[in-house]
Amino acid sequence: MTEVTPELACPIAPVVDIVFSRWTTPILWTLNEYGRQRFVELERRIGPITPKVLTQRLRQLERDGLITRTYHREVPPRVEYEISPLGLTLAPLFATLATWAKTNLPAVDESRHAYDSDNRPRP
Structure with a gap:
């Protein structure tokens, strides 16, 4: 007997897990709508998200290839996030x-x- 995995039962389940988790959609929407932004700008536009959770979600989105993070070696350092070509799809x-x-x-x-x-x- 063949076991039915969630991926076979619903082929979009992995996409839903990646894209539609609690804060992922607002982050991607905001970066798509407003373009490249710094952490504080994202935090302001998204609303009641804690800095810790925003940092975690940004790292996961970067890991998944949906956003890019650019570190500028300045004083003080500046970091910007933007939606990646994959995220734009x-x-x-x-x-x-x-x-x-x-x-x-x-x-x-x-x-x-x-x-x-x-x-x-x-x-």
């Missing part, structure tokens, strides 16, 4: 998801509201 996917969100999230909200109204605890 995700732009059409993000554009499609943004369109889907704009078109369909109101219906999702309506569905949730209807579900919650029908399934609220009864005395």
Whole structure:
């Protein structure tokens, strides 16, 4: 009997794990929208992310080849991040998801509201 792995059951599962983890999408979206940025700029644009988590995610994205990190030997040192050519290949996917969100999230909200109204605890 052949064992079904998540990758075989859903061929996009590895992509979802890489691209759609908690802070990865906002980081990639921000770098795609605004271009090369320093750590503090990214932190400001992304919102409530801790510096530790942002550092971890940036390192993972660099390891995955989705962003590049440029270190400038200056005083004080300057580091910039930008989306890599590989990361740019995700732009059409993000554009499609943004369109889907704009078109369909109101219906999702309506569905949730209807579900919650029908399934609220009864005395």
